Amino acid sequence: MHPEFEKYLVANTSLMEDTIQDIGNNAINKTLRRNELLLQAGDVCRHKVFIAKGLLRTYSIDANGNEHIVQFSPEHTWTLDIESYDKETPSLINIGATEPTEVLLWTKDDFNRLLNEVPELRKLSQQIISRNIYYSRQRILTTLSGTPEEKYDDFIQRFPNLLSRLPLRMIASYLGMSIKTLTRIRHTQLHR
Template identity: 60%
Template structure:
């Protein structure tokens, strides 16, 4: 079962047509409603997920009840809890839909088989992993050393289209700042 958007995405890589077909045949399409969870903390992440349309987010709720957003996954991106998926252990995070979303899912056994049978997919996956490591490293460095203003400036430069798609509370939860601080920063920018 093929989604044209996913097919276009895969064709931008070095994957052969037969590989694209194999990958697509094992995908299961699913629609998520706004605020619907793909899975919750405590459950095992059993699928590798490609976002065809919409926007997902990975988050954790602290003991104090505060939401901390680790990442967003817009259309044409992949998402999962790597540790839970790889080790098949309960996840420490939840993944949910910010807006109505269409996703493609692969069970671990199916994706592992694809990696073994399609060498180009393994190379493609390694490239995605490398990009995610670079992104995570940049995010950690900014989180540790940047001021709230610098965090927000980096956010709007890195994800300019997210401003219209996300409520302020989610942007604040991603940046690790209060909504009050975020509102102050945005107000100061408007004054410039």
Template identity: 40%
Template sequence: MYELFFSRIAEKIELTEEEKALFITYLTPKKLRRKQYLLQEGDVCKSVAFVEKGALRSYTIDNKGTEHIIQFALEGWWISDMYSMLTGEPSNQNIDAIEDSELVIISRNAQEELMERIPKYERYNRLLLQNAYIAAQRRINYMASLTTEEKYTKLVSTYPDIVQRVPQHMIASYLGLTPETLSRARKQMTRK
């Protein structure tokens, strides 16, 4: 069950068989059906989730009822509301499954204990947070400086699986566009 999980960790740190066995005692497998919530706005986020299979999204809904997608997570990716988890404040995000999904859940308490018992896991988490920060900065920069066509092209080249598996209206939301604007941009790009 945890093959992808441990292979992703092995990309950054090396765990012994004993450490893997200890790790497993802190993990909770979870299955979500399509459209089922992992986290709902107003709840406090108490865990992080690793996607073994499937696809999820995190998003907010503004006062006009419009969704604003913050993140997608496919196989091998992590997803959570880190702000809510770290502060204990209610989340302003929803996280739900785009496809039937299989997750590995680690609670905040389990995270803390694992970092104490396996110190190199703290390094792994630091590397994940650094990469997430870099990705967030890059996305902010792209959103502010690229044209609609450039944003879509960048998404396609960086994350081709997302474009294949995620509905276009969700991709438009992630890019800060209306579905109609994205559709027009895609048509113009195919004409070129």
């Protein structure tokens, strides 16, 4: 088992060590190189993913080749394409590593069995789903009604540790603005 996953469960649950070991032992460990895909659009998402170390991005590419980043998933977070995973249909998104990344993967059958056997894991899973729904709603509202400055301020408040780990083009893509606009905002903030 990955020590970061063990630390995560110890910090977020009161599970006994043997249960933590069992959950971890059901996972597949995978290491991704920078820019390596974990999920490619067109493939079916077959795993729940815990990021032990590193950083993933979830994105789509439009007909003009432009990348649109939907989500960043740093260490100690979970990710997947929920629609593809639930419906077992081809994904419309890619999930790729922005830096060398270590993940743990659980198949749908294994994770569902663990949820049934470990009520506290089910509770943690439900809390994560709720937090993601709340965050997604807030992100949609900010995207629809926020100024570029408000979008950037929201990003740096939510993800202060990601600023130094991401190229400006990825931050701009996530915020739905041009690099030129993002550079102007950053320049203005630095000279306040």
